[in-house]
Amino acid sequence: MPMTNPPPDAIAGMSLSEIARLAADGRLPPVETWHPAHCGDSGMRIAADGTWYHEGSPIGRAALVRLFSTILRREADGGHVLVTPVEKLSIAVEDAPFVAIEMESEGEGAGRRLAFRTHVGDLVIAGPAHRLVIEDRGHGLHPYLTVRGGLEALVARPVYYELANLALDEPAGPDGQTGLWSDGAFFAFGGPEADTVEPGAAQT
Known part of the structure; x- marks a missing residue:
């Protein structure tokens, strides 16, 4: 579950385990x-x-x-x-109610986990229950993160650039798609038709 009102130092420098614990305690x-x-x-x-x-x-x-x-x-x-x-x-x-303004990454490949902080203080680790998708909702392709209960966060442009740079440095994922793993799920960055691959899917 996302946590509201995290410590004022946000998530910079925190381990993913610490972030996950804060999120779980929210x-x-x-x-x-x-x-x-x-x-x-x-x-x-x-x-x-x-x-x-x-x-x-x-x-x-x-x-x-x-x-x-x-x-x-x-x-x-x-x-x-x-x-x-x-x-x-x-x-x-107007779009998504939240904006993901900060991101931390830990691990690599299928072992990676990505944590995000929204502008209202929610901490979210992308995964099967918190999907990261890139969609065109009438104003160009933008990445969105599921926060809770169908509520989403638009991923801010600087954070999107961070994700894109990480994805470009990763080997191709399932079916040769460009994207990133997080918490056991693969998130393809190939456009609106791309979908997640749930845990247990083979990595290529």
Whole structure:
């Protein structure tokens, strides 16, 4: 499970084991168990760059944004809501609600693990439950990381460059695809048609 509000020094210099432990120890509200009636619109919007707005004005308090991010949920129809045990409010999301702004890599080849930190403090290790895909959603190819409950993070351009450089230095993966392994799954960087190879697949 992703963790919100990591230590202020982020993940630079931390081992993947430390990051995994922090992620496992994270506690988030059980939004998936809350089913109040829909109460209307929140007047809030998450821009493509991850900035949160309320009534057209950016929310400048990072702690408040982090708090709101913990009660964000993606609905079955693809929409997003802010939910508590007693109310549910729609929120507009221009692209992905989160942005992955930092990445750490440990190991190589099929033994590699990739950890990411989002701009709201979630720590995520890419793997079978946290897919890393490159898709064109109407504005060019961009990489996305599954964070939790269908919520995704757009991988920031500098982090994408780091991933691309790592992939170029790796031997070809299954079916000769360019990509990276993380936590036992292979993530192909070949475009929107590429998919992950689950653990146990042969490496070429």
